[in-house]
Amino acid sequence: EMLQSVVVTTMMATTGLAYQFPVHSRSPRHVLHSESSSCFRAPLNSNVRRLRRDGVQHALRASASNDRVASWDFLYGKLPLCKRRAQKEEELQFHRDAGATCLQTRSVWLALTEKGIPHREVLAVAGQAQVPMIVSGSCSATGMRECFDLLEDLYPDVPLLPPEEEVRGQILGMVEAAQAMISKADFGRGFWRSESQLKSAYRKAYDMLTTCEGLLGEEEGDFFGGHVFSLADAAFAPLLEVCVFVETVVLFLRGTAPTALPRVRAWQRAMEERVSSYASRTGSDVVSFMLAGIKYEDEEAKSLMQKLLLQESWKEVMGSRDKPVWVSFTRRYPSFAKTPQVEAAAFLIQQRDELVRRIREHVPQVVGGKTRMRQASEEEEEEMPSIALRFLVSSILDAPDYQSAPTFANMYLSTVLKEMSEDAITELIEILDFLRCSIAAPRDMGHLPVRALRAYTAWLMCESRKERRARKEATTSPPGLK
Numbered sequence: 001e002m003l004q005s006v007v008v009t010t011m012m013a014t015t016g017l018a019y020q021f022p023v024h025s026r027s028p029r030h031v032l033h034s035e036s037s038s039c040f041r042a043p044l045n046s047n048v049r050r051l052r053r054d055g056v057q058h059a060l061r062a063s064a065s066n067d068r069v070a071s072w073d074f075l076y077g078k079l080p081l082c083k084r085r086a087q088k089e090e091e092l093q094f095h096r097d098a099g100a101t102c103l104q105t106r107s108v109w110l111a112l113t114e115k116g117i118p119h120r121e122v123l124a125v126a127g128q129a130q131v132p133m134i135v136s137g138s139c140s141a142t143g144m145r146e147c148f149d150l151l152e153d154l155y156p157d158v159p160l161l162p163p164e165e166e167v168r169g170q171i172l173g174m175v176e177a178a179q180a181m182i183s184k185a186d187f188g189r190g191f192w193r194s195e196s197q198l199k200s201a202y203r204k205a206y207d208m209l210t211t212c213e214g215l216l217g218e219e220e221g222d223f224f225g226g227h228v229f230s231l232a233d234a235a236f237a238p239l240l241e242v243c244v245f246v247e248t249v250v251l252f253l254r255g256t257a258p259t260a261l262p263r264v265r266a267w268q269r270a271m272e273e274r275v276s277s278y279a280s281r282t283g284s285d286v287v288s289f290m291l292a293g294i295k296y297e298d299e300e301a302k303s304l305m306q307k308l309l310l311q312e313s314w315k316e317v318m319g320s321r322d323k324p325v326w327v328s329f330t331r332r333y334p335s336f337a338k339t340p341q342v343e344a345a346a347f348l349i350q351q352r353d354e355l356v357r358r359i360r361e362h363v364p365q366v367v368g369g370k371t372r373m374r375q376a377s378e379e380e381e382e383e384m385p386s387i388a389l390r391f392l393v394s395s396i397l398d399a400p401d402y403q404s405a406p407t408f409a410n411m412y413l414s415t416v417l418k419e420m421s422e423d424a425i426t427e428l429i430e431i432l433d434f435l436r437c438s439i440a441a442p443r444d445m446g447h448l449p450v451r452a453l454r455a456y457t458a459w460l461m462c463e464s465r466k467e468r469r470a471r472k473e474a475t476t477s478p479p480g481l482k
Contacts, residue, residue, distance in 0.1 A: 069391045069416055070398060076349055078397040082335055083346040090120040095133040098123040100443040101292045103182045104144040105132040106238035106282060109442075111151060111231060113277035115158040116332045144179055148231050160231045171225050171232045174215060178235035181208055185239055187246055192304065198250055205246040209261055212240055216263035222270035229275050237271065237278060240264065245289040252308065273325065280329035280336075281446040288440035288450065305437050309454065314462075317455035318402045326448055340446070344453035345396040347445050352389055355435070359385040363434050366427040384424060388431040391416060396456055410463060417467040425468050432461045 076084065094112055096105045109132070112119060124131050133142045134150055141150040152161055161168050185208065191201040221227035224236060244264075251258055271278045287305050323340075330336045337343040348355065363385070364371035374383075395413065402409040417425060436457040441450040 069387060069394050072349065072352065072386075072390060075345075075390060075393050075397060079346055079349065080337055080342065083337055083342075085335075087335060088118075090118045091136060092117060092119040093122050093135040094119045095122045095124050095131050095135070097131050098125075098443070099292060100284075100440075102131055103185060103238040103242065104179070106442070107144050107178070107182075107235045108132040108134070108147040108151075110237055110275075110278055110282045111148060111160055111234040113281055114229065114234070114275060115151060115155055115160065117151070117155055118333075144182075144235065145175060148175065148234075152231075160229070160234065162225065162228075162230065167225065171230050174224055174232035175235045177215070178232070178239060181211070182235075182239050185242060187242070190298075190301065191246070192249055192253060193300070198253070201246050202250040205243040205250075206259065208239065208243045209247065209259075209264055212236060212243075212267075213261045213263050216267055222266045224267075233267075233271070233275070237282075238284075240267070241284055242289065244268070245284075245286045248286050249290070249304075249308075253304075276325040276329040276332075279323065279325040279446070280340075280448055282442050283447040284441050285447055285450070287437070288443070288447075291438065291440045292443075302437055306433075309436065309458075312451075312454075314455040314458035317451055318459065320403075323448065339452075340448040341396050341452040341456065344445060344449040344456075345393045347449065348389055348393050348453075351444075352386070355389060356383075356385045358438070359388070359431055359434060363427070363430050366423040366430070369423065369426075384427045385431060387424075388428050388435075391428070392432065392435070392456060392460060395460055402459070413460065413463040414467065417464060422468065422471060425464050429461055429464050429468075432457045432464070436461075 094109065096102070096109060100106065100109075112134070124133075130142045132144060132147050134140065134147045136150075136154060139150060139154065141147045148160075152159065161171055184204075187201040187204065188197055191197040215224060216222075219226045223229055224232035247258065272283070273279075287308055290301060290305055290308075326340055327338075330338055337346055360374050360383075363374075365374045365384070394416075399412040400408040420428070436454050439445070439450055439453055441447040444450070445453075
C-alpha cells in the first residue's frame with residue numbers, strides 16, 4: 001500500500017506538471033506526456049504541491065538554452081507550420097510605402113485585403129516609385145481610385161460596390177470626397193509640441209470628423225453605404241483613423257472627454273468588430289500614429305507614448321479570448337497564425353537580425369549599474385539584445401498560458417530572471433521598453449498582433465522590475481530579517 005501511494009503521488013505530480021506546461025526541452029528524458037492528466041484535477045496536498053513546484057522549476061531550468069532562454073532554432077521549431085512554410089509567390093503585386101503612412105495606400109490595402117485577394121507586398125523606396133500601385137499580369141493601376149476600379153474589374157466575386165446604379169454612384173461620390181479630404185489631411189509632425197499647432201490640428205481633425213458624421217447620417221446602418229462595408233469605407237478608414245488619433249492626443253493632453261459624434265463612434269465599432277482585415281492587418285492605433293512622425297531619441301514624444309500605453313491594461317489583453325475578427329481573417333489567409341500573439345512571435349523571429357541591429361543602435365549596454373556604448377561582440381547570441389528577444393518570444397510560444405495559469409506563467413519568467421545579473425535585468429527592461437515603443441501597426445504587423453506583443457512586453461517588464469526590486473530589498477534588509 002505504501003508503494004502504491006508513492007506511485008500515485010508521483011503520477012499526480014508529474015501529470016499535473018505536464019497539464020500546465022507543454023514540453024520545451026530538446027532532450028527526450030525531459031519529455032512528459034499528458035494524456036491522462038484530466039484524471040487528476042482534485043485538490044493536491046502540500047507535499048504534492050511542493051513536489052509539483054520543484055518539478056516545474058527543475059524542468060524550466062533544464063529546458064533553457066545558453067543557461068537562460070531557448071535558442072532561435074528551438075523557438076523557430078515552435079512556430080506553426082504556416083509560419084515556417086515557404087510562401088507562394090503570388091501573381092498580384094501591391095506596392096506600398098515602407099512606413100505605411102500614405103493614407104491612399106492604406107485605403108487600397110484595406111480594399112485589397114477585405115476582398116480576400118492573395119497578393120505580395122512590395123515596399124517602395126521613398127521618392128523612387130508611386131504608391132499605391134497594383135500590378136497583376138499585364139494590368140496595372142496607380143492611385144486610390146484607379147486601383148479600386150482595377151480590383152473591382154479583376155475580382156468581381158467579392159464586390160465592394162453595390163449593383164444598383166444609383167447607390168453605386170453615391171458610393172463612388174464618397175470615394176471622391178474622401179480622396180479630396182485626404183489631400184488636405186496634413187496635421188504636421190509633432191503637432192502636440194506647441195499650443196498653436198495643437199489648436200490647428202484639432203480644428204482640422206474636428207472639421208473632418210463632423211463632415212464624416214454628416215455623411216454617415218445620410219444612410220441607415222453603421223457604414224458609409226448603409227449596412228455593408230464598401231469602397232467608401234475603405235477610402236475613409238485611414239482618414240478617420242488619423243482624425244480620431246489627433247483628437248485622442250489633444251484631449252488626452254487637455255484632460256477632456258471626446259466630443260459626441262455617435263455615427264462616427266458607431267462606424268469605428270463596426271470596423272473593429274465586423275471588418276476582419278481592418279482589425280487584423282491594415283488598422284492602426286494612436287501609438288503607431290505617433291511613431292510615424294518621431295525618432296526614438298525624442299524623449300518628449302516617448303514619454304507621451306508611454307503615458308498613452310498605460311491606458312490599456314496588459315492583463316486584460318492577455319486575459320481576453322481570441323477575437324472573432326482574427327479567426328475570420330485567418331480562415332481567408334491561412335498563412336497567418338491562429339492567434340495574434342503567435343503572429344507577433346513569428347514577426348520577432350523573422351525580423352530578429354534587424355531588431356537586434358536597432359536595439360544595439362538605440363539601447364546602451366549596462367555594466368556595473370552604468371550605461372555605456374555597446375561593444376562589438378563575436379557571440380551575438382550571448383548578448384542581451386538577442387537574449388531579450390528570445391526571452392520575449394519564449395514567453396509567447398513556450399510559457400504556460402497566462403489566462404489559464406497566471407501563477408505558473410509568472411514562475412516561468414521568474415525562473416529565468418533569477419539566472420540573470422542585476423545589470424542584465426536593467427538592460428532587459430530598457431530593451432523591452434524600446435520594443436514596446438518601436439513596433440507599429442500596420443507597418444510591421446496588424447493592430448491585434450501589435451496589441452498582443454505590447455501586452456507580453458509589459459508583462460515581462462513588470463516581472464523584471466519585481467525581481468530587481470526583490471533583490472534590492474534583500475540587500476538592504478537587516479540580517480535578522482533576510
